[in-house]
Amino acid sequence: QVQLVESGGGLVQAGGSLRLSCAASGSSFSARSVGWFRQAPGKEREFVAAINWDGVPTYNTDSVKGRFTISRDNAKNTVYLQMNSVLSEDTAVYYCAARTIASRSSREISDYSYWGQGTQVTVSS
Numbered sequence: 001q002v003q004l005v006e007s008g009g010g011l012v013q014a015g016g017s018l019r020l021s022c023a024a025s026g027s028s029f030s031a032r033s034v035g036w037f038r039q040a041p042g043k044e045r046e047f048v049a050a051i052n053w054d055g056v057p058t059y060n061t062d063s064v065k066g067r068f069t070i071s072r073d074n075a076k077n078t079v080y081l082q083m084n085s086v087l088s089e090d091t092a093v094y095y096c097a098a099r100t101i102a103s104r105s106s107r108e109i110s111d112y113s114y115w116g117q118g119t120q121v122t123v124s125s
Helices: none
Strands: 002-007 010-013 018-026 034-039 046-051 057-059 068-073 078-083 092-098 119-124
Touching: 002 092, 018 034, 018 092, 018 119, 034 078, 046 068, 046 078, 057 068, 078 092
Parallel strands: 010 119
Antiparallel strands: 002 018, 018 078, 034 046, 034 092, 046 057, 068 078, 092 119
16 A cells, blocks of 8 residues: 655746655555656646656656656655646646556556545646
8 A cells, every 4th residue: 555645736837846745655666667647627638648667757748748757765655746846727736646566557546556646736827
């Protein structure tokens, strides 16, 4: 079992930066791939970025276009999402999710077994 807790959300001006954290408790975090997803009001949840258990990242290049960076610190059981040059369309609830042990990262919501409760990010223009 894995428990995930997101933090770092809040209100930020367009063009600013924010760093989200996903803290995990439970077993074998370093062997799990972790993804970030987001859901804006009235829209479906979408993939943002993911990082393999071996540290290889994957991005939704259409939406983040080099503005976001995902990283992990296995010593702290934490995955980060650094958000730079934020836009109003980045406003959403951001969720982190973890896969089963040794599974590679995925863009598919259904591939993730564990989810956090989400953290709100609001970008003001």
